[in-house]
Amino acid sequence: xxxxRLESVIDAKGPGLMSQLAEYWxxxxxxxxxxxxxxxxxxRQTTLGIVWSLAQPLLPAxxxxxVFSRSLIGAKGSSVPYALFLLSGLVPWSxxxxxxxxxxxxxxxxxxxxxxxxxxxxxxPAASVVTxxxxxxxxxxxxxxxxxxxxxxxxxxxMWLPVFFICNALLAFFISIGxxxxxxxxxxxxxxxxxxxxxxxxxxxxLYSPLLVPEKWRxxxxxxxxxxxxxxxxxxLFGIPFDIxxxxxxxxxxxxxxxxGIVIFLRLQHEMAExx
Amino acid sequence: xxxxxxxxLTKQYPLMSRSEEKGTFLALDHVSFExxxxxxxxxxxxxxxxxxxLLKILSRVIRPTSGRAVLRxxxxxxxxxxxxxxxxxxGRENVYLSATILGLKSSEIRRCFDEIVDFSGVExxxxxxxxxxxxxxxxxxxxxxxxxxxxxxxxxxxxxxVGDAEFQKKCLERLRKLGSDGxxxxxxxxxxxxxxxxxxxxxxxxxxxLVSEGAVGDVMATYLLGDTAxxxxxxxxxxxxxxxxxxxxxxxxxxCDGSGETRTNVSVDESFDIDMEFEVFxxxxxxxxxxxxxxxxGTAVLWSTDSGTPSHGRPRQRxxxxxxxxxxxxxxxxxxxxxTAAMTSLAPKRDHFSAPDAVRFLVTExxxxxxxxxxxxxxxxxxxxxxxxxxxxxxxxxxxxx
Numbered sequence: 001x002x003x004x005r006l007e008s009v010i011d012a013k014g015p016g017l018m019s020q021l022a023e024y025w026x027x028x029x030x031x032x033x034x035x036x037x038x039x040x041x042x043x044r045q046t047t048l049g050i051v052w053s054l055a056q057p058l059l060p061a062x063x064x065x066x067v068f069s070r071s072l073i074g075a076k077g078s079s080v081p082y083a084l085f086l087l088s089g090l091v092p093w094s095x096x097x098x099x100x101x102x103x104x105x106x107x108x109x110x111x112x113x114x115x116x117x118x119x120x121x122x123x124x125p126a127a128s129v130v131t132x133x134x135x136x137x138x139x140x141x142x143x144x145x146x147x148x149x150x151x152x153x154x155x156x157x158x159m160w161l162p163v164f165f166i167c168n169a170l171l172a173f174f175i176s177i178g179x180x181x182x183x184x185x186x187x188x189x190x191x192x193x194x195x196x197x198x199x200x201x202x203x204x205x206x207l208y209s210p211l212l213v214p215e216k217w218r219x220x221x222x223x224x225x226x227x228x229x230x231x232x233x234x235x236x237l238f239g240i241p242f243d244i245x246x247x248x249x250x251x252x253x254x255x256x257x258x259x260x261g262i263v264i265f266l267r268l269q270h271e272m273a274e275x276x
Numbered sequence: 277x278x279x280x281x282x283x284x285l286t287k288q289y290p291l292m293s294r295s296e297e298k299g300t301f302l303a304l305d306h307v308s309f310e311x312x313x314x315x316x317x318x319x320x321x322x323x324x325x326x327x328x329x330l331l332k333i334l335s336r337v338i339r340p341t342s343g344r345a346v347l348r349x350x351x352x353x354x355x356x357x358x359x360x361x362x363x364x365x366x367g368r369e370n371v372y373l374s375a376t377i378l379g380l381k382s383s384e385i386r387r388c389f390d391e392i393v394d395f396s397g398v399e400x401x402x403x404x405x406x407x408x409x410x411x412x413x414x415x416x417x418x419x420x421x422x423x424x425x426x427x428x429x430x431x432x433x434x435x436x437x438v439g440d441a442e443f444q445k446k447c448l449e450r451l452r453k454l455g456s457d458g459x460x461x462x463x464x465x466x467x468x469x470x471x472x473x474x475x476x477x478x479x480x481x482x483x484x485x486l487v488s489e490g491a492v493g494d495v496m497a498t499y500l501l502g503d504t505a506x507x508x509x510x511x512x513x514x515x516x517x518x519x520x521x522x523x524x525x526x527x528x529x530x531x532c533d534g535s536g537e538t539r540t541n542v543s544v545d546e547s548f549d550i551d552m553e554f555e556v557f558x559x560x561x562x563x564x565x566x567x568x569x570x571x572x573x574g575t576a577v578l579w580s581t582d583s584g585t586p587s588h589g590r591p592r593q594r595x596x597x598x599x600x601x602x603x604x605x606x607x608x609x610x611x612x613x614x615x616t617a618a619m620t621s622l623a624p625k626r627d628h629f630s631a632p633d634a635v636r637f638l639v640t641e642x643x644x645x646x647x648x649x650x651x652x653x654x655x656x657x658x659x660x661x662x663x664x665x666x667x668x669x670x671x672x673x674x675x676x677x678x
Contacts, residue, residue, distance in 0.1 A: 010336060010345040030376045037373050041364050116355045117377060118336035273337045 014270060023120045030119060034127035039134060053135030057094040058142055061087035064207065080238050084146055088237055089206030089230045091143045092164070095136040096172045096226060097197045103128035103176030104193055107184050111276025121269045125176040133169050140165070147237050157236040164232045171225055171254050178261030181268040184275045204230055210246065222249030225257050278348070279429050279460040280311040280334070285343035287329050287484075303329040305484040306343065311429065311462060316455035318475035318492055319464045320499045325481040327464045331355060331433045334462065349428025349459075352379065356433070358418030363407035367398060367417055370406050375421050388424045395446075396420035423450045430454055433464045445654050448474060452643065452653075472496055472610065472640045473653065493640040497540035500612050501636045508540035510634050519629035520554075523561055524619045526629050527596075528553040531615070531637045541638035544661060545647045547605040551598060552617050554629075559594045561621050563628070567601060568616040569608065570633070577608060577659050606648050606663035609656065610641040 009015075015023075043049045065083025080088075103125035107114060110124050148154070183189040204226040210218055221227045228250030235242035287304040290297045304326045311317050319327050332338045334345060335353030360377035361370045371392055375385045393399055396417040398409070406414055423446075432451065452474055455461050465471055471478060471492065478495035480488035488498045501507035509530035512518035519526045529552050531539050542548045550567050566581040582588050582599050614633040621628065645651045648663040 006349060008347050008351070010333060010340065010347070012340055012342050014339060029382050032382075033373050033376045037362060037365060037369070040369065041362060044364055113360055113377065115332075115337060116359045117353060119377060119379070270339045273332070 020120065024123070027120050027123055031123050031127055031130065034123065035130045035134070038127060038131040042131075050135065050138065054138045054142055056098060056135075057087060057090040057139040060094075061090050068207070080234075080240075081150060084150055085209075085234070085238075086207065087143055087146060088234050089204070091136070091139040092168050092229050092233055093201060093204060093206055093226065094139065095132055095165075095168060097201065098135070099129045099132035099169075099172035100176050100179065101193065101197065102132065103172070104179040104183055105190055106176070107180045107272055108187065108190070108276055111184075114276050115273045121272060122177050122265060125180045126173060129169060129173045129176060132172070133165075136165070143237075152238060155236070155239070157239075160236045161233065164229050164236075167251075167254065168229050171229070171258065174258035174261040176261070177265040178263075181265045181272070184268065184272050200224070200226070206230060210243065218246070219249065222246045223253050225250055225254030228254065277313045278310050279313050279315075280345065280347045280462075282310070282334075282345045283308045283343060285330070285333060285345060286341050287326075287333060287338070288341040302484045304333070304340070304343075307481070307484070307486045308343075309479050309486065309489060311460045313460055314455060314458045315477060316451065316461040316463060316475045318471035318478035318495075319462065319481060320468070320471060320478055320495060321481035324483075326484040327481055328355075328433055329484075330481070331431050331462065331464055335431050347429055350379075350426070351429045351431065352422075352425035352427030353431040354378075354422045354425075354433065355431070357415060357422060361406060361414070361418060364405050366405055367402045367409070371417065371421055374418065375424075378422060378425055380425060384426075392417075392420045392424050395423060419447060423447075428459050430459060430461045432461065434466065448653055468496055468500060469610065469655070473643050493541035493543070493638065496640065497638045500638055501540055506634060506636050508635065508637050509538045510631075519617075519631040519634075520619070521628050523556070523558045523621070524563060524628040525555045525557070526552070526617055526619070526631055526634075527555055529567075529615065529617045529631070529634050531635060539637065541640055543605075543647075544608065544610050544639050544641040545605040545663070547602060549600050549602050550615060551600045553596070553598045554619060555596050556592050556594055560591050562589060563592050564620045564622070565597075565599050566618050566620065568618070569603070570614045570616065571609065571659065572612045575659055577613070607660055608639050609658060609661045610639045613637055613639055 039050070043052070046052065061083055065081075065086050068082065106124040106128050107121070114121070114124075179189060179193070203221075203224055205213075205221060210221055210227070210231065213221060222245070228247045231240075231242060231250075232247060234240050285304055285307045286302065289301045289303055291299045291301050307326070307330060309317075319330065321327050329338070331353070332355065333340050334347070335351065335355060337353075337355070358374070360374040362373065365373065371389065372382070372385055375392075376382070393402060396413075396419075398413045398417050401409060401413065406417070409417070430451070448470060451461055451463065455474070455476070461474075463471065463474060475492045477490065478492040479486055480495050480499050488495045497507060509528070511528045511530075512526060515525065529550070531542070532549050532551055533539050533542070533546070534549070539548060552565055552567060554565065556563065564581045566579060568579045569577045571577050580601055582601070585599075587597075613636070615635045615637075616630065616632045617634050618630040619628040620626065620630075641647055641649065643649065643651060643653050648661050649656060
């Protein structure tokens with residue numbers, strides 16, 4: 001047998017970062033099958049199927065919109081209907097929160113598979129994030145339709161939307177691999193996560209406009225990676241002016257969160273099989 | 277060609293006691309071996325010997341603490357059947373999902389999909405969720421997927437512990453085929469019969485250390501018979517311990533081949549000798565030295581005494597005797613055998629000594645077609661396995677009915 005055979009080395013150090021990345025490309029088919037599985041399992045034997053995924057951003061937007069439409073925390077200084085204003089923040093937010101929520105348990109709930117077979121580990125949370133982004137498409141559609149019905153014209157600036165959504169997905173993924181890895185070590189995280197997400201939601205200008213925050217404290221919003229995404233979406237959809245400074249600090253915060261997630265994941269990925 | 281070389285592989289675990297580290301535990305301790313193309317390597321060892329740890333490291337599920345393994349070619353691992361199956365997905369969907377998890381590409385799965393379904397024999401239920409499958413169907417489908425991995429190196433752990441006889445047979449045949457196709461297989465099992473049939477070579481692990489390596493028969497004998505003094509040979513150095521009375525005493529009993537070498541294992545088609553050395557103290561007794569071979573269920577397979585020798589049936593002179601009996605090949609079945617050596621006189625019947633299970637040895641059998649089982653791979657429930665003359669006459673039409 002003269003053919004060239006792929007040689008792999010197993011040692012304590014493990015493969016380098018580049019060959020790990022190459023492996024993810026090799027296993028892209030697995031990502032696809034996991035996403036299909038996730039969607040099938042989630043919606044099989046339901047009558048409404050994927051329509052349920054629309055409820056997540058839509059229902060809170062309608063309820064909160066009805067409750068708070070006349071109160072002060074509305075879209076101060078803009079003519080956007082409050083429910084629509086809410087929805088424009090809730091669509092990216094509910095994507096992030098449902099992605100992080102399901103991805104954070106990806107290692108623990110698939111522990112059985114992790115301890116029996118090797119594949120690049122981050123595929124599991126990636127599959128949860130991709131699944132969430134499929135559901136996200138529905139939310140986006142509702143948002144866009146509503147925006148157009150409300151009389152906002154399609155503008156060139158809308159081309160920014162995919163960029164924000166990709167950032168949104170990447171942020172969700174990198175945070176998730178960190179949280180999912182930590183969750184293997186400290187199972188408390190799974191329990192604490194709903195509360196943390198709740199706090200994070202109120203810390204994001206979804207229900208309110210940043211203009212409601214006193215000028216002195218407004219920079220604090222920039223520490224939140226979701227601020228840039230939510231404000232960016234609103235700015236291009238409704239033509240609300242975009243606070244560049246807030247956007248840049250928020251992007252930096254997102255970068256820092258992503259790096260933290262990657263570092264945690266890289267540290268823990270090889271011990272996972274022994275800890276789950 | 278070497279497919280895999282393992283050097284000094286070590287896995288250390290901290291020993292925890294109330295979440296404080298209390299020393300360490302070596303699950304694998306500097307294990308080294310090689311696997312060549314076309315070789316089926318068995319890994320033997322009792323529970324906790326480190327077999328599964330070794331396989332998990334080789335399949336990259338966990339990392340070694342130190343040491344190194346180089347693997348050439350595509351590695352398939354089968355640490356469990358049905359990994360990645362989801363009860364709510366249909367058989368078809370599960371085939372795709374689990375095959376991708378095992379490392380197959382979608383195009384490869386499509387190519388061998390029909391073959392997988394054929395092998396599993398569950399066509400009719402392919403579009404039902406696997407939660408409605410019987411456990412047998414589930415197993416068959418899961419293994420069918422795994423069996424169609426086309427790796428250069430296949431790592432298999434205890435897969436045969438599950439499933440019925442039919443299923444186990446299929447597994448074994450599939451693994452054997454891989455070996456004969458020039459791939460390498462590393463096979464961990466408690467099923468020593470399966471290991472003996474499948475493997476060319478074996479290694480024995482004990483508390484994380486590799487204690488024996490070589491031909492499967494030798495390693496298996498070391499494993500099954502242990503380090504006990506009764507593997508292949510037993511010798512009583514002092515009068516005090518030896519079985520016997522004032523008439524006769526047993527000195528040594530052993531299993532040996534034609535060249536006089538002591539053997540702990542023999543092939544099923546190989547003839548061998550049982551040597552029995554004894555001393556006689558009383559010169560006027562008619563003594564019958566005998567051996568009984570017992571199989572692992574305690575059934576006495578054969579009994580034999582020294583009939584046909586000049587001293588048979590006559591009073592023996594005082595002194596030292598070595599009685600040797602040739603056991604022909606193609607007589608015993610495979611398994612662990614024990615020999616009982618006895619010395620009896622009649623009228624009145626008295627056992628001067630009887631050493632039950634004095635010696636243990638192993639009879640091994642391959643499935644290369646040269647033994648009486650031919651290429652039949654299944655378990656044979658018979659006490660002896662003689663090679664008999666068969667003749668088969670063939671007629672396309674039955675001549676008894678016109």
